[in-house]
Amino acid sequence: MTDILFDPKRLAQSPSSAPTDAPPKVPADAPADAPADAPADAGLSGAGGDSVIDVQGLTKSFGSKVVVNNLSMRVRRGEIFGFLGPNGSGKTTFIRMLCGLLAADSGSGTCLGWDIRTQAERIKPHVGYMSQRFSLYEDLTVRENLDFTARLYGLPDRAALVGDCLEHNGLARFADNLAGSLSGGWKQRLALAACTLHDPSLLLLDEPTAGVDPGARRDFWDAVHRLAARGVTALISTHYMDEAERCHRLAYIAYGDLLAQDTVEGLIRNSGLVTWSISGPDLHELSEILRGKPGVDQVVAFGNTLHVSGPDEASLVAALSPCGATHQCRRIETNLEEVFIHLMRGARKP
């Protein structure tokens, strides 16, 4: 099992390279009463010293079902951190524990320097949480929803703030429409606008782009990257591989266990998977044959080619050699999906 929890070497290539004119703004008012390990001026020197999220051994069960099992993870300031895993793997539960919506059974950790188990009330004003399901008021207009949110966070100069927000998010023309009448993509934009209205230091976005078309998804990710450039940290759960590739770092969780945590390149490299692309006649029959062979881990049809992956180069080549005469075979880069499927199979619970 590939389990890379933390690798200091990668800090160098870690993309927390926020522009220097917009310094990361982990809670400005934190130091006064934040615990000693608050991330205020820790900088990049120590492992995890710059963590916005830093949890150890977090566990949560519903009844007898362990949904999050002994999970430890760090997310650094200014990072866009992708959170992946099959349905029901505990992603939502984990995110909810971070922002105080659920209480952890055991484990400890900090979010923005505050204890997630005892200081949820301090964390909340600095976190923007976007739930999987649209959770603004469908019977309020777009403007009213934003205004309500601004009031809850006690933001000054509300009318102007909401006006700017509508403008920047392209929501101005829907300002007086009921939120319930918006399409999925616009609802998601509204939700993102609402959860960033109070200028949070950390965004927790739970499958924000589920059911949204590619154009709207791209706009969304551009917006997230703009925020990250200003020093905002984002933890985003997703099922889309293209979205995963737009994250600075990724964690893969399955059935409550954290299986890997790395950059995209690191995950692919450390998976040890080798992948070959095969094209030629009768691919379907060939895929059936290949699937049973030793050394073959996955056979996936991609249009007119088959992608065949396995953990060991030599045995994979041996398995493929019979079709060398009839088909074109070439070694290609392993992609993220193959890595995740490989991880998931390794983790499948009995």
Add this chain to the structure above:
Amino acid sequence: MTIDIGFTFSRFAAVVYKEFIQMRRDRVTFAMMIGIPLMQLILFGYAINSDPRHLPTAVLSADNSPYSRGIVAGMQTSTYFDVTGQLSSRAQAEAALKNGDAQFVLTIPEDFSRKLLRGETPVLLLEADATDPAATSGAVASLREIVSRAIARDLPGPAAELAATDLPVTIRVHAEYNPEAVTQYNIVPGLMGVILSLTLTMITSLAITRERERGTMENLLSTPVKPLEVMLGKITPYILVGYIQIALIILASKFLFDVPLRGSLVPIFVLSLVFIAANLSVGVTLSTVAKNQLQAVQMSVFFFLPSLLLSGFMFPFRGMPAWAQVLGSALPLTHYLRFVRGVLLKGATGMESLTHIWPIAIFFLAVIAIGMLRYRKTLD
């Protein structure tokens, strides 16, 4: 920056404002809030409360004199009584009442006119089927007047003078089956408490449950808003609704049902706030327990029924067994009914009414405390 643990007025105001907008948008619910009181008023008010006339009356007369005939004729012309027939025996009389053939049986003893002329104040017996006491009270009340007039008209000179000052007949009324008569005017003011209790508890019990069901609670919980801010913010708009209901009911009492409003309306409006708050706190507390809106409604009915039955609205409070009285005393409606009836019907002042208000206030504080404890800050 307000990293506070306490109550922030602006956030509370935010919730209040939001609730108002949602209330305005939710036309059906708002219509229900106005429609339920009207419907109840009309159903309860007219069904129970109208002054029934033409009640079937049987006469068991052993005295065929002008006086007794005059009384029976007077009853007939009063329109309260419809004299349906003459009976010839006690057994028939009992059967007529029991079967419901007659609402009243008037018994005139055989020596009635003789005693009357001698000034011996003979006895007239009116037996009433008081299963529904409200139905008979108007007629019973009118009987004295009817008898007095009938006799005065027929009596010779000196005896008539005597009758003018003092009724020369003893009217004995036996209210059968339900000895404690509830007067008509009790019902409408009582309805005020019943309606407030039902609608306000139910509507607020839906309030938080709806946030949970629609998923908006998840968003609300992730913001810095505090439980007390949410709860009071949700309650406040419905206080206004409660006052609209009170105003409606008082108007209806006066103009539809002609309830004599003896007391001042000021104590009603001021002190009702405590009762409104108590019911709203029940609703909010229930909604912290209920998992969905259906459960919330069921739970509020579960609270409402004992209130209806044990408060003295449906059944005379003093007629209930001791345990039921104890239970009833814990319910705000019981005290509110006494308060409203005291003020509206007996003209009690605000100060005099405070004895009925403090138990409601205690109830409110206890329930809102439970609600605060129950309000889940997490989605667990």
